[in-house]
Amino acid sequence: MNSQNGTDRAQRPYDIVLFGATGFVGTLTAEYLARHAPADCRWAVAGRNRQKLEHLREQLAVINPACTALPLIEADAADAESLRELAASARVVATTVGPYVWYGEALVAACAEAGTDYADLTGEPEFVDLMYVRHDARARETGARIVHACGFDSVPHDLGVYFTVQQLPEHVPLSIDGFVRTNALFSGGTMASALTAMGRGRESLAAARERRLHEPRLVGRRARAPLGGPRFSRETGAWALPLPTIDPQIVARSARALERYGPDFRYRHYAAVKSLPMALGGPAAVGVGFGLAQIPAARRWLMERYAPGDGPSAKRRARSWFSVRFVGEGGRRRVFTEVKGGDPGYDETAKILAESALCLAHDSLPKTSGQVTTAVAMGDALLTRLDAAGITFRVAHQQ
Numbered sequence: 001m002n003s004q005n006g007t008d009r010a011q012r013p014y015d016i017v018l019f020g021a022t023g024f025v026g027t028l029t030a031e032y033l034a035r036h037a038p039a040d041c042r043w044a045v046a047g048r049n050r051q052k053l054e055h056l057r058e059q060l061a062v063i064n065p066a067c068t069a070l071p072l073i074e075a076d077a078a079d080a081e082s083l084r085e086l087a088a089s090a091r092v093v094a095t096t097v098g099p100y101v102w103y104g105e106a107l108v109a110a111c112a113e114a115g116t117d118y119a120d121l122t123g124e125p126e127f128v129d130l131m132y133v134r135h136d137a138r139a140r141e142t143g144a145r146i147v148h149a150c151g152f153d154s155v156p157h158d159l160g161v162y163f164t165v166q167q168l169p170e171h172v173p174l175s176i177d178g179f180v181r182t183n184a185l186f187s188g189g190t191m192a193s194a195l196t197a198m199g200r201g202r203e204s205l206a207a208a209r210e211r212r213l214h215e216p217r218l219v220g221r222r223a224r225a226p227l228g229g230p231r232f233s234r235e236t237g238a239w240a241l242p243l244p245t246i247d248p249q250i251v252a253r254s255a256r257a258l259e260r261y262g263p264d265f266r267y268r269h270y271a272a273v274k275s276l277p278m279a280l281g282g283p284a285a286v287g288v289g290f291g292l293a294q295i296p297a298a299r300r301w302l303m304e305r306y307a308p309g310d311g312p313s314a315k316r317r318a319r320s321w322f323s324v325r326f327v328g329e330g331g332r333r334r335v336f337t338e339v340k341g342g343d344p345g346y347d348e349t350a351k352i353l354a355e356s357a358l359c360l361a362h363d364s365l366p367k368t369s370g371q372v373t374t375a376v377a378m379g380d381a382l383l384t385r386l387d388a389a390g391i392t393f394r395v396a397h398q399q
Contacts, residue, residue, distance in 0.1 A: 009091045009115065009116075010091075012088070012089055012090055012091055013042065013044075013071075013089050013090075014042050014043060014044050014071070014089055014090040014091070015041050015042045015043060015090070015091050015092060015361040015362070016033070016037075016041065016042075016043040016044075016090065016091070016092045016093075016094065016357045016358070016361050017043070017044045017045075017046050017073060017086055017089065017090040017092070017093050017094070018030055018033065018043065018044070018045050018046065018094050018095075018096075018357070019046045019047065019075060019086065019093060019094070019095040019096070019097060019107065020046075020047060020095055020096035020097035021045035021046060021047050021053065021056055021096075022045075022047045022049060022052040022053060022055075022056050023047075023096055023097070024311040024346070025096045025121065025151075025311070025346060025349060025350055025353075026047075026096040026097075027056060027059075028346055028347060028349075028350035029094070029096060029350040029353050029354050030045055030056060030060055031059070031060065031063060031350075032350050032351055032354040033354050033357075033358075034060040034063040034064040034067050035063055035064065036354065036355075036358075036389075037354075037358065038358075038362070039066070041358070041361070041362070043070075044070065044071035044072065044073050044089075044090075045057070045060075045070060045071075045072060045073070046072070046073035046074070046075045046086055047073075047074070047075070048074065048075065048076040048077075050072065050074055053072040053073075053074070054072065057070050057072060073086055073089070077097050077103040077104070077106060077107065078103075078106075080106045080109075080110070083106050083107045083110040084110045084113070084114070086107075086110070087107070087110035087111045087113070087114040087116045088110075088114045088116070090116055091116065091117060091360075091361055092116065092117040092118075092119065092357050092360045092361045093107065093111055093116055093117070093118050093119070094118075094119045094120070094150070094353050094354070094356070094357040095107055095118070095119070095120045095121075096120075096121055096353070098120075098121065098122060098124075099124065099127075100120060100122040100124055100127040101124050101126055101127040101130070101200065104120065104122065104127055104131075105127075105130070105131065105134070108131050108135050108146060109134070109135055111139070111144050111146065112135040112136075112138040112139040112142060112144050112146060113138060113142065114142065114144070115142035115143045115144045116144055117144060117145045117146075117147070117360045117361075118144065118145070118146045118147065119147045119148075119150040119353060119356045119357055119360065120147075120148055120149070120150060121149070121150060121151040121153070121349060121353060122148050122149055122153070122246075123149060123151075123153035123154070123245060123246045124246070125204055125207070125208065125246050125249060126200055126203055126204040126207045126208075127148075128148045128149070128246065128249075128371075129204075129207035129208050129210065129211040130207050130210075131146065131148070131371060132211050132214065132215075132371045133207070133210050133211055133214050135371070136214075136370045136371040137370070139369060139370045139371065140369045140370035142369075143369045144369060144370075145360065145368055145369055145370070145372055145377050146370065146371040146372070147356065147360070147371075147372060147373070147374055147377050147378075148250075148371070149246060149247075149250055149373075149374070150352060150353050150356040150374060151348075151349035151350075151352050151353055152322070152344040152345060152348060152349045152352070153245065153246055153247060153250075154245075154246055154247040154250040154251070154373075154374075155352045155356070155374050155382070155386070156322070156324050156339045156341065156344075156352075156391065157178055157180075157247040157248075157250070157251060157269065157324060157339075158247070158250050158251055158254055158373055158374050158375045159339070159374060159375055159379075159382065159383050159386070159393070160178065160324050160326055160337065160339040160393065161176055161178065161251045161254070161255075161267060161326065161375075162254060162258075162375040162379060162383070163337060163339075163383060163393045164176055164326045164328040164335060164337045165260055165261055165262075165328070166260070167328065167335040167337065167395055167398065168328050168329075168330045168331065168333055168335060169330055169331030169333055170260065170262070171262065171263065172262055172263070172330045172331035173262055173263060173264035173265070173266075173330055174261060174262045174264075174265050174266070174328065174329070174330035175265075175266045175267075175328070175329050175330065176265075176266070176267050176268075176326055176327065176328040176329075177228070177233075177235075177240075177267070177268045177269075177270065177326065177327045178247075178251075178267065178268070178269050178270065178324055178325070178326050179233060179235075179236045179238065179240060179270050179271075179272035179324065179325045179326075179327075180243060180269070180270065180271050180272060180322070180323075180324050181238070181271075181272045181322065181323045181324075181325075182320070182321065182322040182323070182344050183319070183320055183321060184312075184317075184320040184321075184322065184343055184344050184345050184346075218256050220263070221256075221259070221262075221263050221264070221265075222263070222264045222265065223252050223255035223256045223261060223265045224252060224265070224266055224267075225248035225249060225251055225252040225266070225267045225268070225269065226266065226268060227242050227244060227248075227268075228240070228242045228268035228269075228270060229242065230242065233270070233272065235325075235327045235336070236272050236325055236327075237274075238272035238273055238274050239272070239273045239274070240270035240271070240272060240273075241270055241271045241273060242268070242269070242270055242271075243269045243270055243271050245269065247269050248267055248268070248269040250373050250374075251267045251269075252265075252267060253373050253376075254373045254374075254375035254376055255267070257372070257373070257376045258375065258376060262330065272325070311345075311346055312343075312346065317342075317343040317346055317347050318342075318343070320342060320343035320344070320345075320347075321340070321341070321342055321343070321344075322340070322341055322342075322343075322344040322348070323338060323339070323340045324338065324339045324340075325337070325338050325396070326338070326339075333398065333399070334398065334399040335395060335397075335398045335399070336395070336396040336397050336398070337393070337394065337395050337396060338392075338393075338394055338396050339391065339392065339393050340391070340392050340394075341390065341391040341392070342390070348391060351386075351389055351390075351391070352386065352391070355382065355385045355386055355389055356374065356378065356382060358385070359378045359381050359382045359385055360377070360378065363378070363381040363382075363385075364381070365377065365378055365379075365381055366379065
């Protein structure tokens with residue numbers, strides 16, 4: 001078990017508390033923990049509705065009879081005192097409650113104050129930047145690790161680049177391109193978070209500017225993630241469309257923190273599309289969605305069509321998959337790597353969040369604190385866990 005950053009944490013009642021456990025992804029995460037958490041892992045589920053928590057516990061007891069006695073914690077994202085009590089009771093808190101820019105800050109603040117490790121599923125750059133500005137310093141003082149984007153956003157990309165960097169020479173400039181493919185569907189919660197982020201462009205820019213004022217400058221090294229242009233990728237045999245998601249930002253922050261990424265690091269993030277019509281239509285569809293998200297009435301209408309808590313069926317998820325291919329270059333070497341898994345938005349996201357929480361609670365990890373990325377906080381340990389859990393990291397070939 002890893003050494004703790006706070007003197008009292010080993011004596012807390014729970015190793016892991018899952019907050020938002022009765023939502024769509026929350027339930028999948030709880031089911032994963034019921035199947036895979038070690039017998040000596042002290043974990044609990046939390047949410048605002050006691051009846052729903054009791055129903056969830058009954059479902060989990062079918063999977064694992066030991067869950068008959070699973071502790072239930074009533075806590076509400078709007079009740080800061082209940083979140084402070086929750087954070088003080090756990091070594092690690094994992095949360096699925098979003099959109100995080102609306103519902104997430106009180107829990108981050110509680111964990112930073114209590115010295116409790118925190119993991120979430122946010123893909124909202126504004127939220128991540130605001131939490132850095134407001135709570136990173138306190139988390140560093142208490143020893144809390146605040147780890148955002150512990151789902152498909154952004155672990156396959158962050159750890160995929162981390163894995164690729166390890167295949168390349170040290171102490172030389174490195175450049176990596178990532179190409180994402182998937183056939184998966186969105187859930188209501190994902191749609192709500194995406195529409196919220198797209199509708200808050202001005203606020204996101206302001207939060208990014210404020211973060212830059214607080215972040216220490218990188219001296220003697222460079223790490224960047226510029227938005228690439230559309231192009232045909234000979235490396236993947238597909239059209240590459242730039243993906244303006246949070247993923248490249250997370251990768252760049254890992255590169256800033258870890259000297260192994262070299263003196264001059266660059267990452268570009270793309271969607272890989274096989275057909276030219278789809279390549280032409282994709283940006284147009286994104287543009288329409290972005291335009292609608294700027295209109296409050298249209299945004300509300302879209303959210304009502306995809307209510308949070310809804311998601312694709314188990315049958316549909318079983319047919320879903322993702323692949324992220326990376327092309328890395330540096331020191332006269334070129335390497336092709338790949339991260340592959342099943343349904344990215346739900347099954348694999350639940351798996352990644354659960355394994356991240358287990359990793360923070362039980363593995364030997366680098367000594368870090370404050371707001372850190374998955375590569376910085378968990379690195380090799382989480383990569384090993386995910387590979388064993390069926391999300392594969394492999395070297396395709398090298399040149």
